[in-house]
Amino acid sequence: MGVPVHRSPSATWRMRRLLMVLAMLPGIVGCGHAHRSAPAGAAAWPQLGRDAAHSSYSPVRAGVARRKLADVVVDPFVQEEMDRYGGRLAVHYQTPLIENDAVYMEVKTGHWSQDWSTQSWSESAMKWTDGQLVTAWSYPSEWVPPPPGPDRGWEPEFQPAAVAGYLYLPGPRGSVDKVAAATGWRTARIAPFHDRADVYVAGPLVAASDGRIYYTVVSVAAKPGGSPERGWLVRVDPSGHAVVKSFASLFRSAVTCDSTACRSLRPALNAAVAIGPDGTVFAVGRADADPEYWSIAALDGELKAKWAWAAWTTGSDISTDYRVVDDSSASPVALPDGGVLFGVASQSNVGGHLLRFDANGHLSVSYDYGWDATPAVTRRGATYSIVLKDNTLRSGHTSLVQLTPGLRPEWRFMACVDPASGCDPAREWCTTSVAIDGAGTVIGTNEDGYLYEVNGGRLLGKVSLGARVVEAYTPVAIGPDGRIYAQVGGHMGVYGS
Numbered sequence: 216m217g218v219p220v221h222r223s224p225s226a227t228w229r230m231r232r233l234l235m236v237l238a239m240l241p242g243i244v245g246c247g248h249a250h251r252s253a254p255a256g257a258a259a260w261p262q263l264g265r266d267a268a269h270s271s272y273s274p275v276r277a278g279v280a281r282r283k284l285a286d287v288v289v290d291p292f293v294q295e296e297m298d299r300y301g302g303r304l305a306v307h308y309q310t311p312l313i314e315n316d317a318v319y320m321e322v323k324t325g326h327w328s329q330d331w332s333t334q335s336w337s338e339s340a341m342k343w344t345d346g347q348l349v350t351a352w353s354y355p356s357e358w359v360p361p362p363p364g365p366d367r368g369w370e371p372e373f374q375p376a377a378v379a380g381y382l383y384l385p386g387p388r389g390s391v392d393k394v395a396a397a398t399g400w401r402t403a404r405i406a407p408f409h410d411r412a413d414v415y416v417a418g419p420l421v422a423a424s425d426g427r428i429y430y431t432v433v434s435v436a437a438k439p440g441g442s443p444e445r446g447w448l449v450r451v452d453p454s455g456h457a458v459v460k461s462f463a464s465l466f467r468s469a470v471t472c473d474s475t476a477c478r479s480l481r482p483a484l485n486a487a488v489a490i491g492p493d494g495t496v497f498a499v500g501r502a503d504a505d506p507e508y509w510s511i512a513a514l515d516g517e518l519k520a521k522w523a524w525a526a527w528t529t530g531s532d533i534s535t536d537y538r539v540v541d542d543s544s545a546s547p548v549a550l551p552d553g554g555v556l557f558g559v560a561s562q563s564n565v566g567g568h569l570l571r572f573d574a575n576g577h578l579s580v581s582y583d584y585g586w587d588a589t590p591a592v593t594r595r596g597a598t599y600s601i602v603l604k605d606n607t608l609r610s611g612h613t614s615l616v617q618l619t620p621g622l623r624p625e626w627r628f629m630a631c632v633d634p635a636s637g638c639d640p641a642r643e644w645c646t647t648s649v650a651i652d653g654a655g656t657v658i659g660t661n662e663d664g665y666l667y668e669v670n671g672g673r674l675l676g677k678v679s680l681g682a683r684v685v686e687a688y689t690p691v692a693i694g695p696d697g698r699i700y701a702q703v704g705g706h707m708g709v710y711g712s
C-alpha cells in the first residue's frame with residue numbers, strides 16, 4: 216500500500232522553532248549552569264515496558280528514593296474526569312520516554328469532553344537543568360482516540376516510542392508522525408490509510424531492535440460499501456515504507472473461526488504488540504462486538520502466523536469466561552523462552568487471569584490475577600522471574616508477587632500488614648507494570664499514596680506520591696541516572712535521593 220509522506224514545516228517556522236529551542240537550553244541563550252549528564256552508555260527507557268518485549272527491566276540501579284525531585288502536570292482535566300466517573304480517574308496515561316538527560320511525556324490541552332474529541336495530546340521534551348525539568352519543545356499531535364463504545368469507556372492510551380534520534384507519535388487517521396528528538400520538528404508523516412476518517416491508532420507504538428515501528432489501527436465503523444474489516448497491524452521500516460496487514464488475514468490462516476466474526480477481528484485497544492528475542496511478533500485480536508471472541512497470535516518476520524490460540528475453540532468455560540475488553544491497557548509480554556504472557560478480564564473472577572502460552576502456542580498455565588496488567592520480567596541466569604501486581608484480596612490483602620516461569624509465587628509483599636496501624640489492606644497496587652532495576656528491586660505505586668521499592672519480598676523504602684487517587688493503573692519507569700518516574704492524579708513525579 217502506498218505511503219504518502221508529508222514534509223516538515225516551512226523554513227520560517229523552522230527558524231522560529233529553532234530559536235525557541237535554543238532559548239530553553241542552558242549555555243546557548245540565556246543563563247544557567249550545566250545540567251547533570253547521564254552516565255555514558257547508560258540504559259534508556261524509550262518505549263512502553265522499556266523494550267519491545269515489554270519486560271520493564273532496566274540494568275540501571277535506581278537506589279532508594281527519598282524525595283520527589285520534580286512534578287509535571289500532564290492532565291489538567293482530572294477533576295472533570297473524576298466527576299464523570301464517580302470519583303475514579305478512568306484515564307490511561309503514557310509511559311514517559313527517557314533518553315540520556317531528556318524526558319518525553321504527553322501533556323493534554325484543549326477542553327474536556329466525555330467523548331475526548333475536544334482534547335489535544337502534545338508530546339513535551341524536557342531536559343534536566345540545575346536539578347529542574349525544563350521544557351525544551353512541545354509537539355502538538357493531531358491524534359484523536361477512538362470514541363467511547365460498549366466496553367470502551369476509559370480514555371485510551373497515547374503512547375509514542377523513541378528510536379535512532381526520532382520520536383514516532385500516534386497521528387490522525389491511522390498515521391504516525393516522525394519527529395526529531397532534538398528539535399521537535401516533524402520530518403515525515405507515515406499515512407498508510409491516507410485520509411480515511413474512520414480509522415484510529417489503537418495502541419502503543421513499539422520499536423523493534425532493527426528500528427522498525429509496529430502499531431495497530433482500528434475502525435469503529437464499516438467502510439461504506441466496503442469490507443467489514445475492523446483492524447490492522449502496521450509495520451514501518453526506517454525508510455518510512457509501511458506494510459499493512461488486516462487482523463482478519465493474520466488470524467484466519469492459523470485458527471478456525473466463524474467467517475463473519477473472524478472478518479471483524481480487530482486489535483484490543485491499548486494492547487501493544489510484543490516482540491520476542493527471535494523476532495516473533497505477538498498480537499491480540501478480538502471481535503468488534505464480542506469481548507469473549509478473541510485470539511492471540513505469533514507472527515514471523517513476514518507477518519505470517521506461526522500459531523494462533525483462540526478462546527472460542529477451547530471447548531471449555533474459557534470460551535465464555537476469559538474476555539479481552541477495551542478498558543484494559545494490558546499488553547502481551549514476550550518471554551525469554553519464546554513464550555508469551557497476556558492478562559485478561561474474567562466474568563467469574565473480578566481480578567481476571569494472567570495466561571502463559573508456550574513457544575508453540577499452548578496455554579500452559581494461568582494465574583488468578585491479570586486485569587489491566589502487563590507483568591515485568593527479570594532474567595536470573597538461565598531462568599527468569601515474573602513480577603505482577605495482585606489486587607485480589609487474598610487473606611484480605613493486596614500484594615506485589617514474584618512468580619516462577621510456571622506462575623508459582625516466589626515471594627509476596629503486602630503494603631499493609633497490620634490494619635490496626637491505620638493502613639488499608641484493600642488499597643490496590645495502582646500500576647500497569649512495575650519497573651525492575653539492575654539489582655532486582657521492584658518499584659511500584661499503591662493507592663495508599665506511596666511509591667514502594669521491594670527486593671526479594673523485603674521493603675527497602677517508600678516515598679510519598681503526594682496524593683491518593685483511585686484511578687486507572689499507571690506505569691513506572693527508570694531513567695539512565697537511576698531516577699524513578701511515576702504518576703498519580705494526572706501528575707508525573709520524578710523521585711530519587
